[in-house]
Amino acid sequence: MTMDALKNRGFLSAIALSFALAPAIALAQTAPPSDASDDDDGQRGEAPNSSPRRGAVPSGQGGGILRPKKKDVEPEKAPLVKPKIVHFENADYPQAAIDAAVSGVVVLSLAIDPTGAVTEAKIHQGLGYGLDEAARDAALKFQWSPATVGGKPVPVKILFPYRFTLAEPEAAEPEPPPTVGNLIGTILVAGAEQPLAGAEVILVKSGGTTQTTLTGADGKFVFSAVLAGAYQLQVQAAGFEPVDLTETVVAGEETDVTYRVAATTEELEVTVVADRPPREVTRRTIDRRQMSRIPGTSGDALRSLQSLPGVARPPGLIGFLVVRGSAPQDTRAFISGAEFPLVYHFGGLSSVIPTELLDRIDFYPGNFSAKYGRLMGGIIDVELREPDTQCHGDFGDPLDTYGCFHGMAQFDLIDMRVMLQGPIAGDWTFAAAARRSWIDVWLTPALEAADAGVTSAPVYHDYQIIAETKPTPRSRLSLRFIASDDELELLIKNPPDQEPGFGGNLRFATSFTRAQILYRNALSKSVDLDTMVSVGSDIIDFSIASVQFQVEAMPVHARSEFGFKIADGIRLNTGLDFQIAPYDVYVRAPPPPRPGEPAPGPFTLRPVSESHESGLGFRPSWYAEAEVRPVPKWLLVPGLRADYARDSGQGEFSPRLMSRYDLFGGSGDRGTWTTQGGNAEASDAGTRRTTLKGGAGVFRQPPEYQETDPVFGTPGVDSNRSIHYSVGVEQEITEHLELGVEGYYKDMQNLVSRGVSATGDYEYNNEGSGYVIGLETLFKYKPDKRFFGWLAYTLSRSIRQNGPDDDEYLMQFDQTHVFTILGNYRLGHGWEVGARWRYVSGPLTSPVQSSLPALYAADAAAYTPLRGDPFSRRLPNFHAVDVRIDKAWQYKSWRLSAYMDVQNAYNNPATEQLLYNYNFTKERYQTGLPLIPSFGLRGEF
Structure with a gap:
């Protein structure tokens, strides 16, 4: 091709x-x-x-x-x-x-x-x-x-x-429809349009169960996470018409309501935030947080009382309270109005009621209400807490639901305690606690190894059970059982030279139980009922050498008080206070020497007397008090108490009068309103409160049972009598700072003392007298989220005289100066630190005569001291620093905490008493405990 x-x-x-x-x-x-x-x-x-x-x-x-x-x-x-x-x-x-x-x-x-x-x-x-x-x-x-x-x-x-292509976002998974909502609201005073704080708001649920809250300083209240539905909402406040309406909670929404409450009287003063004024001149309250965090107390609630004004420092390892120069037996402790015989376990290291069960401690150092009697010193009224069933979410967040269990276990060098609380059936709740000391576990082997002759070191137990319900929203029924047991046994191999008979086994055991029923009911706006019945047993068993003392009693204590609002500004409180106690007492001991004569030889070698007596102690009382407001700022409380003591055969009347006057109105947190014709006008808003207070009253105390015993005492001895006078001022400085100053004088007459009768016989009589004068200062920072603390100072002098011709002398527990400063601070991240410093005048002692300190008792082959003037020598002053450190770890469903509480941190030995050689020619100081560290762990859920 x-x-x-x-x-x-x-x-x-x-x-x-x-x-x-x-x-x-x-x-x-x-x-x-x-x-x-x-x-x-x-x-x-x-x-x-x-x-x-x-x-x-x-x-x-x-x-x-x-x-x-x-x-x-x-x-x-x-x-x-x-x-x-x-x-x-x-x-x-x-x-x-x-x-x-x-x-x-x-x-x-x-x-x-x-x-x-x-x-x-x-x-x-x-x-x-x-x-x-x-x-x-x-x-x-x-x-x-x-x-x-x-x-x-x-x-x-x-x-x-x-x-x-830009695709449309995927639709999120649809959230389940909400089933709960929130109900919030504000309570205002009609006419004044001012918030009403402290009003009780009750949410009545299906089945009659209720949930209660109080309005805050802004008058607001909140019920969170409430199931959707209709509820009955009640608002109650003293001096105002009650509100009872139906509100509907919508799922997923917040229902906000505002109520305006009208006054029920023509003229009424309303305190916004402050608690109801006390019926006593002075009431000092320690709340739950302060109880467990005061340094030097190992978290023990009742030991915290020793940091308040008017309370003297007790001798080392002796658990009693000396209040305003009175003898220890002149001050008693009560649980919701029921007297209990012991405040502390052996050594005063721990009180008989664990801190976890206490809601608050009210301390009345003097001039207390006619509700209390048979005492001349002070009153400690302990209120037990309601069992806690509030539920908590993750990491301890409180929820608005109830019906959950809570438990606690704590272990330290002193004791171990456990507690469980929660719901039972229906509306009943319970709390149960137990405690046992560990001192015998680690101390007994050490003392036995040292051949200290210890048979059983001190050991104590206590138990508490509480069951409660609220039959109605305005009532409370509580059933309690409380038990305590202490025991100590020693084998004394080498008795002291002054008491050659003080050898052999020493046993000291005490125990008590109490079953208590408490019922409180606000029967209406004008009538309240408070009833308590307590039944129990008390046992004391002491023996050393030839001395024995055994007591068994079954005390019954019943109280019932009605409160009536008679008219505007007048309220009457009247009640009955009964004590009945079958008892059996056996005493084998030498009688005390005659006044002015030396003791016939050592105590344990003197001739002994025996007494075994059974009987029935019966001491009924009636009292009445009126709370009168002549003007809105002035509260006047006249009272009268009538007592009878079967053992002494005496019936007595004790009139009392207390007055509080708000010289200036409240602060922004504590204002007042005067209501007229249902309208309200604000008064003294924004002014810090200044309150003048004072009181006077007669207080009688029956003689001790042994003082009227036919063998060891004198039947027919009258009651001791004391007249209390006090005047003071309370000044709010800021929202948290408050200063209180109070002077007091107690004129004591008809005191039971020992003396020689006209016939030459030794007997008890009522020729004793004395007085106490003092000044108390409390500068307090009220607890906030991080800090609380106070400075307390007491200046006092307590004088006694056994007879009209006898010389005056200082009371044994007189302490001229008692100064305490303490504080506790939350650092964050679970850390909390606190410290306390105390300075106290030294204890008093009765020294031997310098010229002839003792006589030789040939029949006892021991020297008997010849004492000089009673309590005429003061030993060196006491001062010490106590430190406490806490650390808490919050886990998802439980909480762990550890603490270190160091008493006497700089190891200053406290001089407690004088010790002498065999013929009382040489002396030396006996000192108290050195630095005492206590470490503890606590777990709770």
């Missing part, structure tokens, strides 16, 4: 091939490859054709094969098989494109080699915003089945559209 013919043949073949491939090329350029679009829709990690996510990139929608044009192309016989996408790579949707809401198609030019790999990706048509680069990077990771011609893989280039 000629060259022209060959050229024409090639040209014709090319034209024929172009016409043959034209439909395929057109199809490739106008429609997406079916394999690619069917196999992958652009969703990363998802099945093809699934709905795209926001920012997901769908697959390309077309590709065209590009072949270079050649003029001389041999006609191909076999058709081209298009490449098919095997792996599609999702591109990341750039944030810039998402923010700008850009979507569309990026057209890529892809070069695919015979293996199906993408060797080149170029932007043919772009969108910007980072989409072009994202599409190119993803396309380079595509994998194709190779294009083939005649079954042989061939390289090809195609145009591939990469589509970016």
Whole structure:
């Protein structure tokens, strides 16, 4: 063939091939490859054709094969098989494109080699915003089945559209519909439009169960997480008309209500935040937090009383209270009005009621209400807490639900205690606690190893059980059982020279039980009822050498008080106070020496007398008090108490009078309103309270049972009598700072003392007298979220006289100066630190005569001291620092805490008494305990 013919043949073949491939090329350029679009829709990690996510990139929608044009192309016989996408790579949707809401198609030019790999990706048509680069990077990771011609893989280039689509966000899982809501509200004084604090708000639920809260200083209240539904809401406040309405709680919403309460009287003063004014001149209260955090007390509530004004420091390891210069037996402790015989276990290291069960301690150092009698010193009234059944969420967050159990266990070097509280059945709740000392566990082996002659180191136990219910929203029924047991046994191998008979076994054991029923009911707006009945047993067993003292008694104590609102500004409180006690007493001991005569030899070697007597102690009382407000700022409380003591055969009347006057009104937290005709006007708002107070009263105390015993005492001895006078001022300085200063004087007459009768016989009489004068200062920082503390100072002098012709002398426990400063601070992260420093005048002692200190008793082969003036020598002053550190770890469902309580941190030995040699010619100080560290762990849920 000629060259022209060959050229024409090639040209014709090319034209024929172009016409043959034209439909395929057109199809490739106008429609997406079916394999690619069917196999992958652009969703990363998802099945093809699934709905795209926001920012997901769908697959390309077309590709065209590009072949270079050649003029001389041999006609191909076999058709081209298009490449098919095997792996599609999702591109990341750039944030810039998402923010700008850009979507569309990026057209890529892809070069695919015979293996199906993408060797080149170029932007043919772009969108910007980072989409072009994202599409190119993803396309380079595509994998194709190779294009083939005649079954042989061939390289090809195609145009591939990469589509970016902004998908709608996926719908979130629907939340379950709420079932609870919140009920909040505000209580205002009608007319004054001022918030009413301290109002009781009661939410009555289905089945009659109730939930109660008090309005705050802003008059607001909150019930959180309340099940949706209708509820009866009651608002009660003294001096205002009650509110009783129905409110509906809507699920998922907060119902906000406002009530305006109208006054019930023509003229009434309303205290906004402060507690009801006390019926006593002075009441000092220690709340739950302060009880457990005062340094030097190992967290013991009743030991914290020794840090208050008017309380003297007791001798080391002796557990009693000396209040305003009175003898220890002149001050008693009560549990919700029921007297109990002991305050502390042996050594005064721990009180008989654990701190965890106490709600508060009210301390009345003198001039107390006519509700209390038979005492001349002070009153300690302990209120037990209601069992706690409030539920808590994770990490201790309190919830607005009830019916949960709580437990506690604590271990330290002194004792171990456990407590459990929670619901029982119906509306009943319970609390149960037990405690045992560890002193005998670690002290007994040590003393036995030292051959100290210890049979049993001190050991004590106590138990408490409480069951309570609220029959109505305004009443409370509480059943309690309290028990305590102490025991000590010693084997004295080497008695002191002054008491050669003071050897052998020494045993001292005490125990008591109390079963108590307490019922309180606000019968109406004007009438209250408070009733208590207590039944128990008291046992004392003491023996040393030839001396024995055993007492068994079954005391019954009953109280019932009615409170009546007689008229506007006048309220009457009247009640009965009965004590009945069958007893059995056995005493074997030497009688005391005659006044002015030396003792006939050592006490344990003197001739002994015996007495075994059974009887019935019966001391009924009636009392009445009126709370009168002549003007809104003045509270006057006259009272009268009538007592009878069967053992002495005496009946007596004790009139009392207390007065409190708010010279200036309350602060922003404690304002007052005067209401007239149902309208209210604010008065003294924003003024810090200044209160003047004072009182006077007669207080009688029957003689001790042994003082009227026919063998050891004198039947017919009258009651002791004391007249209390006090005057003071309370000044609020800031919301938390308060200063109180009070002066007092006690005139004591008719005191039981020992003397010689006209016939020369030794007997008890009522010729004793005395007085106490003092000044108390308390500068207090009321507890806030982080700190509490106070500075207390007492200046006092306590004088006694045994008879009208005898010399006066200082009372045994007189302490001129008692200064205490303490504080506790929450550092955060579970850390809490506190410290206390005390400075106290030294104890008094009766020294021996300097010229002739002792006489030799030949029959006893021992010296008998000749004492000088009673309590005429004061030993060195006492001062000590106590430190406490607490650390708590809050876990999801329980709490762990550790503490270190160090008493006498700088180890200053306290001088307690004088000791003499065998003939009383040499003396030395007996010191108290050194530095005492106590470590403890506590877990609770």
